[in-house]
Amino acid sequence: MAKKIITISRQFGSGGRTVGKKLAEKLNYKYYDREIIEKIAEESGFSQEFIEETEEKDTYRGLFNIGLLARDYRGMSVDDYIWEAQTKIIKEIADSGENAVIVGRCSDYILRDREDTIHVFVHADLKKRKRRVREKYGDREVSLEKRLKDKDKRRRVYYKFYTDREWGDVENFTMTLNSGELGIDNCVKLIEEAVNF
Secondary structure (H helix, E strand, O other), rough: OOEEEEEEEEEEOOHHHHHHHHHHHHHHHHEEOOHHHHHHHHHOOOOHHHHHHHHHHOOOHHHHHHHHHOOOOOOOOOOHHHHHHHHHHHHHHHHOOOOOEEOOOOOOHHHOOOOOOOEEEOOOOOHHHHHHHHHHHHHOOHHHHHHHHHHHHHHHHHHHHHOOOOOOOOOOOOOEEOOOOOOOOHHHHHHHHHHHO
């Protein structure tokens, strides 16, 4: 059965977002990344900037700083509202009947029970990710290594908090691809082949 939905999780700097964009173009699938943030903003009433800041902050620290104090009558924090809106939107995309590539946002977990879905994790070694981040975003005051580790840590904490699974665990994915060794185009080609497997 051809797969209608492809979720792509990725290490920061691995090129997973680029893989997703190229794959969507090649397969003529809808592409969802920032588009989900826009939909969450519409659904929740929060600004896109606020959602981006909230999504990958240190969730545990956020809960102890404001989350426990800022709960509504259902016991939900701001983080929980965003998670709930995100989950609803990703499920709606999957249920829409359109073929889609969805990047990040725990979409592999949210759609884990669907048989028409491929879940991909894109990774690369630290040296290659550092080079890619430098080329794409340039140097900053914070070292490249620290930026990579901090971003991945935030993703790991957020994923663990909402899914109770380990971020990047191979058992959660249909396939894992080392973009540093395979290259972006070969990653796209391998996923494309798996779609019709």
